Amino acid sequence: xxxxxxxxxxxxxxxxxxxxxxxxxxxxxxxxxxxxxxxxxxxxxxxxxxxxxxxxxxxxxxxxxxxxxxxxxxxxxxxxxxxxxxxxxxxxxxxxxxxxxxxxxxxxxxxxxxxxxxxxxxxxxxxxxxxxxxxxxxxxxxxxxxxxxxxxxxxxxxxxxxxxxxxxxxxxxxxxxxxxxxxxxxxxxxxxxxxxxxxxxxxxxxxxxxxxxxxxxxxxxxxxxxxxxxxxxxxxxxxxxxxxxxxxxxxxxxxxxxxxxxxxxxxxxxxxxxxxxxxxxxxxxxxxxxxxxxxxxxxxxxxxxxxxxxxxxxxxxxxxxxxxxxxxxxxxxxxxxxxxxxxxxxxxxxxxxxxxxxxxxxxxxxxxxxxxxxxxxxxxxxxxxxxxxxxxxxxxxxxxxxxxxxxxxxxxxxxxxxxxxxxxxxxxxxxxxxxxxxxxxxxxxxxxxxxxxxxxxxxxxxxxxxxxxxxxxxxxxxxxxxxxxxxxxxxxxxxxxxxxxxxxxxxxxxxxxxxxxxxxxxxxxxxxxxxxxxxxxxxxxxxxxxxxxxxxxxxxxxxxxxxxxxxxxxxxxxxxxxxxxxxxxxxxxxxxxxxxxxxxxxxxxxxxxxxxxxxxxxxxxxxxxxxxxxxxxxxxxxxxxxxxxxxxxxxxxxxxxxxxxxxxxxxxxxxxxxxxxxxxxxxxxxxxxxxxxxxxxxxxxxxxxxxxxxxxxxxxxxxxxxxxxxxxxxxxxxxx
Numbered sequence: 001x002x003x004x005x006x007x008x009x010x011x012x013x014x015x016x017x018x019x020x021x022x023x024x025x026x027x028x029x030x031x032x033x034x035x036x037x038x039x040x041x042x043x044x045x046x047x048x049x050x051x052x053x054x055x056x057x058x059x060x061x062x063x064x065x066x067x068x069x070x071x072x073x074x075x076x077x078x079x080x081x082x083x084x085x086x087x088x089x090x091x092x093x094x095x096x097x098x099x100x101x102x103x104x105x106x107x108x109x110x111x112x113x114x115x116x117x118x119x120x121x122x123x124x125x126x127x128x129x130x131x132x133x134x135x136x137x138x139x140x141x142x143x144x145x146x147x148x149x150x151x152x153x154x155x156x157x158x159x160x161x162x163x164x165x166x167x168x169x170x171x172x173x174x175x176x177x178x179x180x181x182x183x184x185x186x187x188x189x190x191x192x193x194x195x196x197x198x199x200x201x202x203x204x205x206x207x208x209x210x211x212x213x214x215x216x217x218x219x220x221x222x223x224x225x226x227x228x229x230x231x232x233x234x235x236x237x238x239x240x241x242x243x244x245x246x247x248x249x250x251x252x253x254x255x256x257x258x259x260x261x262x263x264x265x266x267x268x269x270x271x272x273x274x275x276x277x278x279x280x281x282x283x284x285x286x287x288x289x290x291x292x293x294x295x296x297x298x299x300x301x302x303x304x305x306x307x308x309x310x311x312x313x314x315x316x317x318x319x320x321x322x323x324x325x326x327x328x329x330x331x332x333x334x335x336x337x338x339x340x341x342x343x344x345x346x347x348x349x350x351x352x353x354x355x356x357x358x359x360x361x362x363x364x365x366x367x368x369x370x371x372x373x374x375x376x377x378x379x380x381x382x383x384x385x386x387x388x389x390x391x392x393x394x395x396x397x398x399x400x401x402x403x404x405x406x407x408x409x410x411x412x413x414x415x416x417x418x419x420x421x422x423x424x425x426x427x428x429x430x431x432x433x434x435x436x437x438x439x440x441x442x443x444x445x446x447x448x449x450x451x452x453x454x455x456x457x458x459x460x461x462x463x464x465x466x467x468x469x470x471x472x473x474x475x476x477x478x479x480x481x482x483x484x485x486x487x488x489x490x491x492x493x494x495x496x497x498x499x500x501x502x503x504x505x506x507x508x509x510x511x512x513x514x515x516x517x518x519x520x521x522x523x524x525x526x527x528x529x530x531x532x533x534x535x536x537x538x539x540x541x542x543x544x545x546x547x548x549x550x551x552x553x554x555x556x557x558x559x560x561x562x563x564x565x566x567x568x569x570x571x572x573x574x575x576x577x578x579x580x581x582x583x584x585x586x587x588x589x590x591x592x593x594x595x596x597x598x599x600x601x602x603x604x605x606x607x608x609x610x611x612x613x614x615x616x617x618x619x620x621x622x623x624x625x626x627x628x629x630x631x632x633x634x635x636x637x638x639x640x641x642x643x644x645x646x647x648x649x650x651x652x653x654x655x656x657x658x659x660x661x662x663x664x665x666x667x668x669x670x671x672x673x674x675x676x677x678x679x680x681x682x683x684x685x686x687x688x689x690x691x692x693x694x695x696x697x698x699x700x701x702x703x704x705x706x707x708x709x710x711x712x713x714x715x716x717x718x719x720x721x722x723x724x725x726x727x728x729x730x731x732x733x734x735x736x
Contacts, residue, residue: 014038021045021066028056037061045069045089057081068092068112080104091115091135103127114138114158126150137161137181149173160184160204172196183207183227192216206230206250218242218262229253229273241265252276252296264288275299275319287311298322310334321345321365333357344368344387353377367392372418373402373411388416 015035025047043066057078064087072093080101091114103124112135126147133156141162149170156179164185172193183204195216202225210231218239225248233254241262256277264285275298287308294317302323310331325346333354345368356377365387385395402413
């Protein structure tokens with residue numbers, strides 16, 4: 001209800017400096033606006049500010065403003081209100097362009113717009129006459145304004161990581177420029193007027209597409225640092241010797257084969273990097289660079305070092321790794337300040353004893369060579385690391401004195417000497433063949449290659465597959481088991497021979513399946529589409545003596561898309577038998593319900609079938625054998641539905657009708673169903689059998705009557721019937 005009211009209006013308003021960096025601010029704090037009359041330095045770097053409010057530009061006395069590393073998406077034209085602004089840093093934001101009104105910031109001296117998606121500079125940008133430091137790194141600049149040279153007060157200009165291909169000619173007017181960074185652009189030709197910057201101290205031209213340097217570059221007499229690495233330079237102008245103030249020269253990763261003689265005039269040169277070039281020899285006058293401290297010659301084709309290297313008395317680091325050196329000059333011992341000597345992967349067989357004169361040498365790397373021993377003079381050095389092998393575990397080894405058998409001089413040896421050729425995992429550059437063209441040797445030197453795996457075709461049953469889900473794996477296993485069971489029974493049933501010695505006529509042409517479905521009974525008989533084989537094919541059904549058995553008959557399916565239709569004999573069929581003195585016959589008829597589509601396929605395919613083993617010629621003469629199937633679980637029997645009276649009546653009626661036709665006076669067979677069967681229904685069944693010859697009884701032979709069984713009349717019909725009846729009279733085992 002009550003608010004705190006300051007007693008003095010001028011209380012807490014004399015603030016000149018505010019630092020709110022790394023405070024996770026989502027916007028400009030409102031309390032900053034209270035200091036509009038006195039605030040001169042404001043730093044809001046590394047926050048989450050997206051917009052600059054309009055009243056923010058009322059800070060007219062502001063001299064330094066830091067808004068870097070935020071999420072600012074727009075720089076309003078109101079920035080022109082900061083007339084006293086000297087330093088502006090809006091780098092690492094999302095600013096798409098610079099407003100042209102920025103030209104009114106005439107007091108601006110330091111500006112950094114780096115890391116913003118700005119494609120070009122506004123036309124009024126060149127009116128910032130007082131700019132001394134300008135950062136335009138990591139932008140999308142393709143060109144610079146033609147009047148860019150109007151910024152005559154510039155001392156540092158950074159244009160790294162842009163898309164520049166050319167530089168305006170007016171850049172030569174930047175006579176006060178001391179630092180120019182043009183690295184990581186797309187410059188192909190360096191303009192000669194770049195050499196007309198007399199005050200230039202540092203020049204970065206690395207990672208461009210330069211093929212040559214202009215001779216005018218030698219006019220930069222005050223240049224101390226020059227980086228032209230990662231270009232395509234094939235030669236250097238001899239005028240490079242005019243860079244008398246040069247101390248650092250980086251020529252790495254180019255295509256240089258020789259060095260100009262003018263490089264020997266760089267008497268102040270302290271660091272020279274020539275790694276990853278094509279140098280085959282060094283100038284003898286290179287030793288005139290007596291202030292040299294670091295010389296990097298890695299990955300070239302040098303076979304020797306000049307003797308003048310001994311005049312580099314200030315040399316502290318010499319790296320000649322991965323060359324073709326066969327020996328070291330004796331003058332190497334004159335490099336009294338040499339501390340690190342790396343000669344890895346060369347062809348050295350011996351080190352000069354004068355190496356022991358390098359009193360400050362503490363790291364010696366000679367791994368990957370062919371040394372037999374080390375000179376005994378190394379015992380005078382305070383070595384901290386001696387590398388003799390790639391797989392060496394400790395930097396310093398224990399050496400034992402030894403004697404050279406050829407010269408008789410005393411040497412040092414250890415368990416890693418003489419050196420063995422090291423076989424790297426990846427193929428190294430072939431240094432043995434110096435006569436090969438460079439084009440064949442260059443890729444292996446500059447590009448990392450991996451050994452190609454030799455494809456070895458091996459006969460193996462193992463195939464890499466994705467690990468399936470357990471549920472999918474179980475379903476797949478059941479499906480494969482069902483298909484295997486179907487295939488076995490399909491093969492057995494089709495190859496089953498007849499008892500007369502001839503093979504059963506089985507056709508493999510596409511079949512039509514006629515199904516007679518009455519109530520829950522389904523009988524399947526296969527008929528061929530081939531007109532030449534239009535005669536019905538009879539398959540023997542299993543007839544057992546004194547025991548009923550359920551037989552499953554499978555219709556052959558030629559394609560995988562066809563759904564198999566089966567009659568599963570899991571239910572017990574009714575029997576009709578007439579008992580005589582020594583003859584007992586049982587007529588078994590197969591009948592069962594159609595399996596539900598959602599029932600398990602594995603359970604629905606258990607049946608009794610014949611299995612013929614072997615493929616020799618006489619397997620047709622062998623008696624059929626029953627194939628043992630797994631006994632289903634006792635709970636699965638609960639799914640078996642017993643036959644109704646109507647179904648049993650229909651099955652028995654067919655058998656009785658055949659008996660009455662052959663022997664009308666024979667006594668009726670006792671049936672477990674009602675004795676008053678409908679006679680009209682029996683006549684309909686007989687008519688259907690005459691109309692559809694394929695839908696007859698499951699048995700391939702006519703069913704005998706009781707009188708025929710007793711009198712033997714049935715057996716006298718034909719020899720074929722006698723043999724077939726004899727074979728089916730053998731006792732068979734039943735499996736449910």
